[in-house]
Structure formats: structure tokens, C-alpha cells
Amino acid sequence: MSPAAEAITWPDGKTSAAAFTFDVDAESAILWGAPENADRMSVISHQAYGPLVGVPRLLDLLERHRIRSTFFVPGYTAHRYPGVVRDIVAAGHEIGHHGYLHEQPTGVTAEEEAANLDRGLDALAEVAGVRPVGYRAPMWDLSWRSPALLAERGFLYDSSLMDADVPYELSVNDSTSLVEIPIQWALDDWEQYCFLPDISGSGLIETPAKARELWQAEFEGLREIGGCWVLTNHPFLTGRPSRARELGQLMEYVTSCSDVWVASLEEIATHVRSLGLPPRSVAYPDL
Numbered sequence: 001m002s003p004a005a006e007a008i009t010w011p012d013g014k015t016s017a018a019a020f021t022f023d024v025d026a027e028s029a030i031l032w033g034a035p036e037n038a039d040r041m042s043v044i045s046h047q048a049y050g051p052l053v054g055v056p057r058l059l060d061l062l063e064r065h066r067i068r069s070t071f072f073v074p075g076y077t078a079h080r081y082p083g084v085v086r087d088i089v090a091a092g093h094e095i096g097h098h099g100y101l102h103e104q105p106t107g108v109t110a111e112e113e114a115a116n117l118d119r120g121l122d123a124l125a126e127v128a129g130v131r132p133v134g135y136r137a138p139m140w141d142l143s144w145r146s147p148a149l150l151a152e153r154g155f156l157y158d159s160s161l162m163d164a165d166v167p168y169e170l171s172v173n174d175s176t177s178l179v180e181i182p183i184q185w186a187l188d189d190w191e192q193y194c195f196l197p198d199i200s201g202s203g204l205i206e207t208p209a210k211a212r213e214l215w216q217a218e219f220e221g222l223r224e225i226g227g228c229w230v231l232t233n234h235p236f237l238t239g240r241p242s243r244a245r246e247l248g249q250l251m252e253y254v255t256s257c258s259d260v261w262v263a264s265l266e267e268i269a270t271h272v273r274s275l276g277l278p279p280r281s282v283a284y285p286d287l
Contacts, residue, residue, distance in 0.1 A: 005164035054239015075123030159270035171279035208246035
């Protein structure tokens with residue numbers, strides 16, 4: 001096994017970093033692998049809330065708190081809601097790659113995974129005129145071949161793995177690496193808020209105050225050790241009024257911490273790349 005990731009020196013005298021990120025899954029999250037869900041009008045409307053209502057509300061919050069964010073957008077979402085994706089770009093935020101139809105990399109062949117990456121890139125270029133430098137695997141389920149496919153396409157970073165408290169250089173081969181910006185399930189709103197009958201969730205929907213308590217506790221823990229706090233929200237979930245209000249209060253608190261660098265994942269990855277860290281790897285288990 002590789003050693004643990006090295007501590008990071010953050011810019012401008014900051015001692016830790018934080019990022020507010022959003023996965024704009026919309027309908028794609030429930031259509032890949034289950035196209036029959038397209039026949040469920042209420043379910044589709046639940047997902048459509050994200051781009052139609054959630055994204056505008058969240059963009060207002062980000063502007064109010066002067067935060068540059070990263071929005072991971074499936075190509076299907078870009079094609080279905082082109083104006084929304086262009087609004088994200090116009091507001092100055094980063095667009096990241098999130099598959100085409102939210103395809104889980106471990107659930108497809110190598111050829112299909114490559115095709116999904118290319119199709120997503122084409123969609124984002126066509127709709128928003130952007131070439132993403134960052135990738136987040138749908139369901140955070142990176143395959144062992146994913147890093148090489150990303151490196152071949154010129155990606156700077158991935159944000160799908162969970163083995164560190166700070167970003168690091170993930171070795172792809174002897175001469176290539178990707179910046180890895182770790183995430184964790186506790187910092188995802190899906191586990192707190194999502195319930196779709198027969199599709200996802202247990203039926204227990206947490207209060208926004210409880211979700212914020214969890215996310216802020218992890219923020220304080222990572223802040224204390226010089227880590228990188230990455231929150232993942234979905235506009236169809238956290239875009240709801242009470243949840244967005246609580247998120248806004250969390251944004252206000254995080255941005256008030258003068259020792260914390262609040263940035264997009266692209267900015268964080270660019271900084272980490274400048275440090276010249278030695279690459280490390282995640283080892284395939286011995287069976």
C-alpha cells in the first residue's frame with residue numbers, strides 16, 4: 001500500500017480548504033439502468049426540480065456569499081436544460097464532468113466507459129462551450145481503469161475517492177498522475193434528504209438543521225487538521241427552500257473563518273499540482 005497522503009500547504013497563509021460542490025443529476029440519476037422510470041411522471045418532476053428551481057436558488061446563495069463553486073453536470077442534463085447550464089457558466093462557476101446519463105463506471109465495459117466520457121465532453125462543449133478539467137464519477141464509483149481514461153483526455157483532477165483528508169497526486173502510470181480531491185459519504189445530501197419510492201432512500205428524511213450539524217462538525221474536524229472539506233449537494237434536494245436556507249447559513253459560517261480557503265475544485269487542484277507532490281496510488285486488494 002502507498003503511504004498516507006502528505007499534508008498540504010494552503011495559499012495565502014490559510015490552514016485548510018473548503019469547497020461547496022453540486023451534482024446536477026436531474027433525471028439522469030434515475031434513468032440510467034432503469035429507463036422505465038421515464039414513465040413515472042411524479043418521479044421525473046421530483047428530479048426536474050433541481051435545474052428548474054434548485055439551481056437558480058443556489059446560484060443566488062453563492063453570489064450572496066461570494067463563493068465560486070463547482071457544478072458536476074451529466075451530458076444528458078446539459079442537453080435537456082441547456083439554458084440552466086449556461087447560467088451556471090455565466091455566473092462564473094466551474095463545470096465538471098459527471099458522465100453522460102450518470103452511468104456508473106463499474107457497471108459498464110471499458111469501451112462503454114470511454115464512450116460515456118467522450119459523449120459527456122461533447123455535450124458540455126456543445127451546450128456551454130467548456131472543456132472540463134475535473135471529473136466526479138456517478139455514484140462516486142470510480143473503476144480501476146477510470147484514472148487512465150481521464151488522463152488520456154487531459155483531465156487535471158478527479159473527486160471520487162475517499163482514502164485521505166487532503167488532496168494528493170494519484171498515480172496513473174510512471175509518468176502521469178491526476179490530482180485527487182477526496183470526498184466522503186457524510187458530506188453528501190443524498191443520505192440526508194433523498195427518498196424516492198422503490199428507487200432510493202429509507203423514507204427517513206432528516207431536518208436541514210441535523211444535516212447542517214453533521215456537515216459543520218466535519219468541517220470543524222478537517223479545519224483543525226489542515227484538511228480539505230468538500231460538500232456535495234444536489235439541487236433537486238438541497239435546492240428546496242428550508243434546506244437552501246440552512247445551507248446559506250452554513251456558507252455564511254464557513255466564509256467567516258479567515259483561516260479557511262474557500263475555492264472551487266479547479267482552483268484547489270491547480271494549487272495542489274503546483275506543489276509537485278510525489279504521486280501515490282490506491283492498491284488493488286490481494287485476493
